[in-house]
Amino acid sequence: SLQLNGVALDLEERATVTPGVEPGCAGHCSTYGHLCRNGGRCREKRRGVACDCAFSAYDGPFCSNEISAYFQTGSSMTYHFQEHYTLSENSSSLASSLHRDVTLTREMITLSFRTTQTPSLLLYVSSFYEEYLSVILANNGSLQIRYKLDRHQNPDAFAFDFKNMADGQLHQVKINREDAVVVVEVNQSAKKQVILSSGTEFNAVKSLILG
Numbered sequence: 020s021l022q023l024n025g026v027a028l029d030l031e032e033r034a035t036v037t038p039g040v041e042p043g044c045a046g047h048c049s050t051y052g053h054l055c056r057n058g059g060r061c062r063e064k065r066r067g068v069a070c071d072c073a074f075s076a077y078d079g080p081f082c083s084n085e086i087s088a089y090f091q092t093g094s095s096m097t098y099h100f101q102e103h104y105t106l107s108e109n110s111s112s113l114a115s116s117l118h119r120d121v122t123l124t125r126e127m128i129t130l131s132f133r134t135t136q137t138p139s140l141l142l143y144v145s146s147f148y149e150e151y152l153s154v155i156l157a158n159n160g161s162l163q164i165r166y167k168l169d170r171h172q173n174p175d176a177f178a179f180d181f182k183n184m185a186d187g188q189l190h191q192v193k194i195n196r197e198d199a200v201v202v203v204e205v206n207q208s209a210k211k212q213v214i215l216s217s218g219t220e221f222n223a224v225k226s227l228i229l230g
Contacts, residue, residue, distance in 0.1 A: 056083045058129070076129060092136060094109075095230030101223075114170065123221035126152070128194040133207040137185045140230070141192075154192065160185035162192065164203060168218030175217045179203060 021028045031042040047068045055070035059082030062069045072082040088096070099186035132141055134156070142154040149170040155163050160183030167174035182191050184205075193204040197214040 027136075054081050056081055058082070076131075091229040095140070095228050098229075100225060100227070103216055123224060124198055124219060126194065126196045126221070129191065130154075130188055131191045133187060133189045135185055135187045139185065140228070143228040144221070145225050145228075146221055147225050150218070150221055152221070154194070156185050159183065162203075162205065164194065164201070166201070166215050166217060168215065172217045175213070175215050177201075177203075177211075177213050179185075179205065179209075179211055220228045 021030055034040045034042040035140045046063050048063055053067050054068070055061045057072075057077045058075040059070040059072045059077065060074065062071050070080060070082050072078055075082050076086055078084045078086055090096075126154035128142070130142060137156050137158050137160050139156040140153065141156065142152070144152040150168050151174075152166070152167075153163075153165045155165075157163050157178070162179040162184055163176065164179070165174045191206055193202075194214075195202045195204075198219045200212065201215060202212045204208065204210045
């Protein structure tokens with residue numbers, strides 16, 4: 020936009036009648052956005068672009084450096100989303116509302132792993148209402164995913180016999196759930212869709228365990 024002496028000039032109208040000039044500007048991300056890998060988001064800068072890696076498991080200028088950790092046998096890492104607050108005189112209404120309101124109707128999870136150990140727990144997400152999601156490798160190295168989103172029902176257990184994934188090679192697993200529909204993709208090729216029968220909501224998510 021352009022203002023001259025307080026009067027706004029219609030640059031787009033002038034562009035339509037000026038040879039060699041077109042209205043609108045696609046920006047650098049339309050040309051260089053593909054450089055941001057692994058879910059990184061392209062951000063416009065005054066000169067060039069920058070990759071925002073905040074919503075990916077990668078780092079670096081192009082979100083291509085994997086953030087990883089080594090877990091010895093029997094070791095794990097736990098991330099607590101919230102503490103268990105109960106309704107009492109000492110607990111604030113804010114804390115109680117936080118405990119109640121953390122409900123998920125969808126998840127989008129991407130993780131990579133390399134192991135030769137079976138059975139292996141790769142990921143476990145739990146709630147205060149005995150709901151959980153677990154991603155494990157069975158004794159034969161096959162991928163197994165369990166969802167329990169209703170504590171009054173048995174969990175949904177799905178086995179994905181893509182191959183023996185405890186072969187020491189790097190494998191990537193993507194889990195995308197939308198209500199009762201779960202799509203699992205392995206190594207950016209093999210894909211399978213399943214339907215949950217044990218609920219569609221993750222209520223009061225408590226913690227996440229890796230390792």
